[in-house]
Amino acid sequence: MRNQIVALYLQPNICIMNTRRDVFQAIADPTRRAIIALIALQAMTPNAIAERFDTTRQAVSKHLRILTECELITPKQQGREIYYQLEINKMKEVDQWIDQFRKIWETRFNQLDDVLATIKNRQ
Numbered sequence: 001m002r003n004q005i006v007a008l009y010l011q012p013n014i015c016i017m018n019t020r021r022d023v024f025q026a027i028a029d030p031t032r033r034a035i036i037a038l039i040a041l042q043a044m045t046p047n048a049i050a051e052r053f054d055t056t057r058q059a060v061s062k063h064l065r066i067l068t069e070c071e072l073i074t075p076k077q078q079g080r081e082i083y084y085q086l087e088i089n090k091m092k093e094v095d096q097w098i099d100q101f102r103k104i105w106e107t108r109f110n111q112l113d114d115v116l117a118t119i120k121n122r123q
Contacts, residue, residue, distance in 0.1 A: 023094055026070040031055070032063050036086060039073060043083035 050060040
């Protein structure tokens with residue numbers, strides 16, 4: 001079942017992805033998160049990315065393939081080189097998913113502030 005096509009619905013109008021891999025699988029790996037952070041600043045070639053890691057070029061290529069499959073990055077041909085760039089709209093999907101939890105925790109922290117203020121006023 002792990003590799004079957006599964007749609008992940010978290011809110012009525014947010015479907016994260018309907019493919020074998022989703023953005024959360026992509027960002028679960030620390031190397032892929034580091035690659036995302038690198039190319040968020042500027043588009044980079046696979047070799048330039050691989051130079052930043054203490055791993056094989058093939059391992060970096062696998063990470064790039066997964067990020068591409070998840071549509072978090074896209075390759076762009078420029079002359080003889082391929083540059084990978086971040087697809088910010090896909091990152092917004094992650095932010096939307098996280099935002100629902102952010103709202104819950106902000107509400108809880110505000111409630112805690114109210115309780116602490118009440119306790120302080122009683123003293």
